[in-house]
Amino acid sequence: MIALLAGAPALVAGCAGATGEAPRTPRPGVHVALMPAAWATEASVEGVDGDSAMASALARRGGARVSLLSARLSRSPGCADDAACVREAARALGASKIARTELAGLGATVLVRGAIVDVETQMREQLMQEVVHDADPARLRAAIERLGERLAKPWAPLPPGPRRAWYEEPWLWVGVAAAATAGAAAGIGVALSSGEGDPDVVLTPP
Incomplete structure (x- = not known):
């Protein structure tokens, strides 16, 4: 779990430099x-x-x-x-x-x-x-x-799409959500494998 979450900052850092216009489908010429x-x-x-x-x-x-x-x-x-x-x-x-x-x-x-x-x-x-x-x-x-x-x-050709900041890109949040889900699943596994005398584990969604 620690190794998985440690990779999340690298994912975010790698995405920080990706900016630009949203992809557009050009209209066919007439x-x-x-x-x-x-x-x-x-x-x-x-x-x-x-x-x-x-x-x-x-x-x-x-x-x-x-x-x-x-x-x-x-x-x-x-x-x-x-x-x-x-x-x-x-x-x-x-x-x-x-x-x-x-x-x-x-x-x-x-x-x-x-x-x-x-x-x-x-x-x-x-x-x-x-x-x-x-x-x-x-x-x-x-x-x-x-x-x-x-x-x-x-x-008329479609106008250029608005530029979005890197943190607004949908693929970034898909990656972050996947990392968070994997971390939560690992926590549940640890809780289920613990003994009966262990305290309950409360998971708070991010």
Whole structure:
């Protein structure tokens, strides 16, 4: 029993230097095929690079891998308006999601809409929109980036876990409890093996 308890300080001392973040399971990356940004109205704002704005937001906020569909769709006239054709193009890239960016202008006001569609089911998983007043290229790009960040939120990497002190680690207390249990068992063995005339042994749990 003495030898067993003597090893407990060594166990604690060895654990004292073990600190760090709790282990985390990273979320799997998402591969998104990005449709070219399109205007739903004749009124538009020149100089808006909606594709790069959405792609950078999805990658930055959600850690998504983004592939552009523009090159593949341009090879097949009318493919952008055919859901089956778009799905096959996204499949060819190995993407599991499709991101769409649409803009509609009315005077100086523009409605910006972003959507995420599942490649296999063709079901729309997310739809978000924002109204931009006094629209210009900079304001529209900022709006598209905000939408992209919101759309990518479900895929965002988990934040780092809080750092814990060595004495808060669960494995440390499992070891201490095991040592205490072994010591108590040894004490019970000594008490049971003693003669009838010996006094009772009272064990107080730690």
